[in-house]
Amino acid sequence: MKKTDTLFKLLMMVMLMSSCTVYQTVPIEVMQLEEIKLPEGVKRIGWLYRNFKYTEDTLQHYFRAGDVLRKDLANRKTDIDSIAASACLAAAARSFSTNGVNGNPVFFPADMMPRITGEKLSPIPDRLIRKIAQPAQAELIIALETLSWFYSHFPEDISGGEDFRQVEITGVWAIYDAETGAIKETRSMVDTVYWQGSEAGQEELPPRVPAIEMAAEYFGESFAKKFSSGWVQTDRIMMVPPLEEFRLAAELASKEEWDGAREIWERYAAGRFGKLAITARYNLALDAEIHDRYEDAVDMIVSASELAAEYKNRKEMDIVNRYRKILVARLEEIRRSEKPATP
The missing domain is CATH 1.25.40.10 (Tetratricopeptide repeat domain)
Structure with missing residues (x-):
C-alpha cells in the first residue's frame, strides 16, 4: 500500500510538472542601442527626397473604404507625395535635433528631384550628390529614396465595432558621403499607423491626407531613432x-x-x-x-x-x-x- 501511494504521488507530480507551468509576463526596460552611427565631424546634414517610385506603385490616388477600392477625387489635384515626403524629412531632422544627433539641417525642396519610375532603385550618381551638397555646405546627405503609402478606412458597420483607419507606409533611406558622393548605408522600412474610435472621438479620426501626413511624420521619427540610444x-x-x-x-x-x-x-x-x-x-x-x-x-x-x-x-x-x-x-x-x- 505504501509503495502504491508513493507511485501515485510521483505520477501526480509528473502530471503537474508537464501541464501546469505558468508563463508569467515580466515588463523590463532595455537600452535600445543606436543602429547607425554618424561619421565623426558631421556638422550639417542635407535632407533630400529622391522622388523615385517603383513601377508597381500605382495606387497613390486611391484608398480602401471597407472592401472597396476607391479613387480620391476630392484630392486629385493635391500633391500628397510632396506633403508626405516633406513631413517625413522634417520629422526625422527634428528628432535628430531633439536627441542630440545633429541640430543643423538643410532641406532641399521636395520636388527638386524629377520623378523617376522603374523596377530597380540605384544610388544617386556621385557627381550629383557632390553638386547638391556643395552649395549647402553639407557633409552628409540623407535621402528618402522612395516613399509609398496606402490609406484604408473601415467604418463601424464593416469593422464590426469602432471606426478604424490605417496607413501602410514603406520607404527606403540612403546616406551619402557629401565629399565623395559615395553611398554609405541604406535602410528599408515598413510600418503601419492606425487610429481607432476607442482612442479618439469620431470627429478626431484623421481623413486621408492628414492621416498620410501623420504616418509620414511617424515614419521619419522611426528612422531617426536608429541614430540614438534610449530606454524602451x-x-x-x-x-x-x-x-x-x-x-x-x-x-x-x-x-x-x-x-x-x-x-x-x-x-x-x-x-x-x-x-x-x-x-x-x-x-x-x-x-x-x-x-x-x-x-x-x-x-x-x-x-x-x-x-x-x-x-x-x-x-x-x-x-x-x-x-x-x-x-x-x-x-x-x-x-x-x-x-x-x-x-
Missing part, C-alpha cells in the same frame, strides 16, 4: 512550474528581490533536476539580462536550450530558443556599439 519598455516571460519554491522565486522577483529569486533558481540549475533545470536556467538568463549581464545571460540561455533539446519538449524549446535569439541579438548589438564609427 518590453515584455519578457518568466517560467513558473507548479513547485512552491519556484512560486516563491516568482513572488520575490515581482518585489524586485532578485537575489532571493536567483538563489532558488541556482539550486535547481543542475542537470540532474531535468526539466526543472531548464526552467531554472531560463529564469537565470532573465535575471542576468535585467541586471545587464548579457554575456552571462547568453551563456545561461544556451545551456537551457541544450538541455531542452535533450528532453524534446516542444513548448519549452520554442520559448527558450526564442529568448536565445533575442539575447544573442542584444549581445551582438552591444558589441557593435562598442566599436568606433567608420570614418
Whole structure:
C-alpha cells in the first residue's frame, strides 16, 4: 500500500510538472542601442527626397473604404507625395535635433528631384550628390529614396465595432558621403499607423491626407531613432512550474528581490533536476539580462536550450530558443556599439 501511494504521488507530480507551468509576463526596460552611427565631424546634414517610385506603385490616388477600392477625387489635384515626403524629412531632422544627433539641417525642396519610375532603385550618381551638397555646405546627405503609402478606412458597420483607419507606409533611406558622393548605408522600412474610435472621438479620426501626413511624420521619427540610444519598455516571460519554491522565486522577483529569486533558481540549475533545470536556467538568463549581464545571460540561455533539446519538449524549446535569439541579438548589438564609427 505504501509503495502504491508513493507511485501515485510521483505520477501526480509528473502530471503537474508537464501541464501546469505558468508563463508569467515580466515588463523590463532595455537600452535600445543606436543602429547607425554618424561619421565623426558631421556638422550639417542635407535632407533630400529622391522622388523615385517603383513601377508597381500605382495606387497613390486611391484608398480602401471597407472592401472597396476607391479613387480620391476630392484630392486629385493635391500633391500628397510632396506633403508626405516633406513631413517625413522634417520629422526625422527634428528628432535628430531633439536627441542630440545633429541640430543643423538643410532641406532641399521636395520636388527638386524629377520623378523617376522603374523596377530597380540605384544610388544617386556621385557627381550629383557632390553638386547638391556643395552649395549647402553639407557633409552628409540623407535621402528618402522612395516613399509609398496606402490609406484604408473601415467604418463601424464593416469593422464590426469602432471606426478604424490605417496607413501602410514603406520607404527606403540612403546616406551619402557629401565629399565623395559615395553611398554609405541604406535602410528599408515598413510600418503601419492606425487610429481607432476607442482612442479618439469620431470627429478626431484623421481623413486621408492628414492621416498620410501623420504616418509620414511617424515614419521619419522611426528612422531617426536608429541614430540614438534610449530606454524602451518590453515584455519578457518568466517560467513558473507548479513547485512552491519556484512560486516563491516568482513572488520575490515581482518585489524586485532578485537575489532571493536567483538563489532558488541556482539550486535547481543542475542537470540532474531535468526539466526543472531548464526552467531554472531560463529564469537565470532573465535575471542576468535585467541586471545587464548579457554575456552571462547568453551563456545561461544556451545551456537551457541544450538541455531542452535533450528532453524534446516542444513548448519549452520554442520559448527558450526564442529568448536565445533575442539575447544573442542584444549581445551582438552591444558589441557593435562598442566599436568606433567608420570614418
